[in-house]
Structures are given as structure tokens and as C-alpha cells.
Amino acid sequence: MNFIPTNALGCYSIEPKIIYDERGYFMESFNEKSFQEGVGQNVRFVQDNQSFSTKGVLRGLHYQTAEHAQAKLVRVLDGEVLDIAVDIRPNSLTYGEIVSVFLSAENKRQLFIPRGFAHGFVVLSDTVTFFYKCDNFYNKESEGGIVFNDPEINIDWHFPEQELIVSEKDWLLPTMKNAKKVW
Numbered sequence: 347m348n349f350i351p352t353n354a355l356g357c358y359s360i361e362p363k364i365i366y367d368e369r370g371y372f373m374e375s376f377n378e379k380s381f382q383e384g385v386g387q388n389v390r391f392v393q394d395n396q397s398f399s400t401k402g403v404l405r406g407l408h409y410q411t412a413e414h415a416q417a418k419l420v421r422v423l424d425g426e427v428l429d430i431a432v433d434i435r436p437n438s439l440t441y442g443e444i445v446s447v448f449l450s451a452e453n454k455r456q457l458f459i460p461r462g463f464a465h466g467f468v469v470l471s472d473t474v475t476f477f478y479k480c481d482n483f484y485n486k487e488s489e490g491g492i493v494f495n496d497p498e499i500n501i502d503w504h505f506p507e508q509e510l511i512v513s514e515k516d517w518l519l520p521t522m523k524n525a526k527k528v529w
Contacts, residue, residue, distance in 0.1 A: 347374070349384035349458075354433040354443040356460040358385050360419075364454060373454060375421070376479070385458050389417050391479040396423075399469045399476065403511045404503065406466015407432060407492040407519070412529050414488035415461040417481040425474030426450035427467040428504050432492065434528050435462035442522075444501055462528050464492050468503045468510065490526040491519035498522060 348361040362373040374380075382388055399405065407430065410416045420429060431445040447457050450471075459465050467476065492499070495507060499522055503510070519525070 347377070347380055347384060352445045352447075354431065354440040354445050354463070355438060356385070356387070357431055357433070357445050357463065358458040359447050360384070360456040360458060362454050362456070375456070376419070381419075387460065389481050391419065391481050393480040393483055395478050395480065397476045399474050400511070401469050401472050402505065402509050404466065404468040404494055404505075404516070406430065406516065407464035407494055408466065409434065409464045409490045409528060410482065410485060411488045411490050411526055414482055414485040415528060416484075417461045418459045418465060418478050419456055420449065420459065420465070420467075420476070420478040421454070421456040422449045422451050423475040423477050424451045425469065425471035426452070427469055427474055427476060429457050429467045430465070430501055430503075431457065431459045432464040432499060432501075432522070433462065434464050434492070434522065434525070436527065436529075438462065442499070444499065446502070464490070466494060468505050470505070490528065491516065492522045492525045493517070493519040496521045
């Protein structure tokens with residue numbers, strides 16, 4: 347695997363080594379030892395999640411706070427998304443930095459998002475199956491979020507806002523300035 351640092355400290359785009367032959371392909375999507383060496387962190391994943399969405403669905407920007415904060419390793423099993431991570435760690439040298447990566451079944455890239463980032467994605471293909479590992483268990487009371495169209499963050503979602511499908515809960519999220527602190 348090739349671990350490519352992004353513009354936000356601790357966040358990596360990961361490109362797998364893919365072996366193709368007449369039968370199809372093989373790739374190692376996760377290896378704990380290689381992963382920990384690649385990101386330089388001792389991350390232990392405890393929960394896998396999967397979602398299915400249709401074109402234009404925007405999920406995010408979500409995070410967990412305090413001792414329930416989560417690091418995530420995200421990828422697409424079928425389809426394509428624009429994946430977004432925002433550094434919301436108050437003392438980070440890259441606080442407020444946006445990481446924007448196209449993830450697809452075709453490119454097989456993954457994105458490692460450390461604790462202290464808000465995360466979201468928009469579906470660019472007709473449908474998508476999205477998969478992610480978390481290093482901490484979900485805790486409802488620790489939910490945090492930032493509205494996807496916060497003008498101060500100014501994320502380019504590469505999709506017309508009037509065509510987005512956003513849950514009522516996500517429309518009502520606060521701006522980054524007014525959001526719960528991650529810690």
C-alpha cells in the first residue's frame with residue numbers, strides 16, 4: 347500500500363497494490379501492521395459500518411466528541427463519492443484544513459481520517475456502497491456535526507447544492523464556529 351500524506355496532519359490517502367490477471371484482481375485492503383507503519387499511529391479498529399446511497403445524497407459533516415472521538419478508514423465498494431474530512435482539532439497546525447478525495451470502486455483508494463476530524467461525502471455515481479472502519483464505538487450523546495454548506499469552510503462538493511439530497515438532521519447542523527468542540 348502507498349500512504350500519501352494529505353494537507354491535514356495525520357490524514358492519509360491510501361492506494362492499494364492491485365494484482366491483475368486473467369481471473370480479475372487481488373488486493374490487500376487492510377493489514378494492521380502495514381497500516382500502523384504507514385500512518386505512524388497505533389490505531390485499532392473496533393467497528394465496521396456500511397451504507398448504501400443514491401446519486402446526490404450528501405452525508406455529513408459528522409464526528410464524535412471527547413473520549414468517543416473516532417478515527418476512520420473509509421472506502422467505496424461500488425460507485426463513486428467525493429469524500430471530505432475537515433480538521434477540527436483546536437490545537438492542530440492544520441485546523442480548518444479540508445481534505446477532498448475522490449473514492450471509487452474503480453480507483454480503490456481509501457482515506458484514513460484521524461480522530462478530531464469532521465467527515466462527510468456526496469454520491470457522484472447512480473448508487474454507492476460505502477464502507478468504513480472505526481477505532482471507537484458509536485455513542486449517540488457524543489455526536490457532533492457541521493452543516494455541509496458552512497460559508498466559512500466553503501467546501502466545493504462538485505455537485506449543485508439545489509440537487510443535493512440532505513437529511514433534515516444534517517440541514518440543521520450548526521456552522522463550524524458554533525459546533526460542539528471535538529475535545
